[in-house]
Amino acid sequence: MNDVKIPLEDAGERLLPTWQHVCVVEHLHRYAVAASFATGKRVLDIASGEGYGSNLLANVAERVLGVDRSLAAAVNACHKYGRANVQFVQGDATSIPCPDKTFDLVVSFETIEHLYAQEAMLTEIERVLTKDGLLLISSPDKKYHGDKDGYINDFHVKELYEKEFLDLVGSRFPYVTHMRQQVLTCSALCPAPIDGPLPLFAGTFEGTSLLTRLSRPSFHVVLAGHTPTPAIPGSLFDGTDLAEAYAAHQGQEILNLKAYVEALKAQLAAKDAGLPTDRPEKVSLPSEQEAGLCSVCPGEKIKAGLARLYRTLQGVFRHV
Template identity: 45%
Template sequence: MEFTGERFVPQCQGEIAAEHYHRYFFASGFVAGKRVLDIASGEGYGTHILAQSAAHVTGVDISPEAVATATQKYAGDRVAFLQGSAATIPQPDAAVDVVVSFETLEHLSEQEAMLSEIRRVLRQDGLLIISTPNKPLYSRQGDNPFHVKELCREEFVALLKSRFAHVSLLGQKVMYGSLLSGTGGETLLLRQREEDGAVERMPFTEQAMYFTALAGNGPLPPTQSSFFDYPLEKSDLAAQLRENLAELQERHDAAQARLEAVEAAYTAILASRSWRATAPLRRLRHLLKGKGNKS
């Protein structure tokens, strides 16, 4: 599948890859031995990740092309793909232990119907792992033509609590810095102020680009902070630097070519008959010019 901006595909690199892979690797820690449903499974790479530890995973996507691609690449004894909508999930009641749905909610206007369907297909003590952009921060990047309704933190949590008794919220943001991780409460984001060098301290979830939530009607499993070690050389910043370097090299090569052309033309002039024939005139002009300056 080609990348259109609507669905992530594995050939992408940069922040978008770090974001998508991190979510699925995080979710894979909750699915061991479970029957799992991956809503909006797209190309199927995430369903494949979940299947490494789950008993069985079914990926559902509304796109026939996505389902065909995923089936060809990943389908097997523990992995299957079905075409269907997140608002009308093609699964029976109480069929799965875990539902995973990343970056799907904002693509639908029928968000309440989607949550009701997820609640229907989950077993009574089942778990939902779901993510969506943080509207106030995400919207600063400009409008996403594939998004129908983005949510702020309060709206996202309220929607989940309308269907599930328990909700646990985490924030996600691609950053390059230093991680100190532990079990002592909420993660803090430390940022050095430019004007005076002082440090700002703020809850990390307030600065998160995306929210990932665990929701269920039974007790939720404990969660820990996680850091996805994504190679810096694959980052958007590194890609931009490579692009800038290539542009500078292109400009340098063009300037060098022009210089070489000028030098070749100058050499040709010096070697020409007309240049040699007019040499006495140039010498005379130089002498006359010198006498004029003396007077």
């Protein structure tokens, strides 16, 4: 597989390291938690996608196998991340290409909502796990991820509510540790070094209080097994560097769009003045890829709107 290259397209659902969006923080946070359970373990990463997560786990695991149903994803991950203790293969979550009782830890983030055969996926995971192996799996909460704002993700075929997800996993694994995940606008106040749990406060100018649970979780993360599962300590993921990069990226997109509009105005003015608009010196517009508008993350409505506007302007420009 390492001798073949297949283009990996950005279809808008598979997370790529080039994305600049809050969902990057969500994904990296989950893999950071997964890494805490992966030390010295044999790990399976189902729906490994671009491969960045399997690569992170391989930093601490004995070995990692990334499985994705996309051949292009598996091939590209091999080229980008392949090393002695991490491999990538094409395969399906409902028919995992591995022997029974092969892995100590199975990780599956943002996968189950893409499948109708969710029970079959869990059956396969149960099959490839060792007797005391663990499953770390996540699912978007249909209530807050979709119902609340009416957003429909065309890639998701069966989203679950919190109870549905917990019941589904619990039907296969008797021991379950449940965590909620929610992106917050947050200020961290910590000792140096950080030496214990971090209480979570919330409030307004009218008053503040100590929270006992996340109120609007976008995702649920479950650690499950056939033996008692350990607690997962609450944690924060510092996305400051990612946010700064995202802000710079968005600023550049705005500049690109402004330049695009100015070029369009110049073309329209030339047309109104009776000048030919198909001259060689006609302004050349960058492609959507060059303008940085192609990495549209699901649910990122503002950025998607900018991309649509860009494509509309591009179409108008061709006919000026």
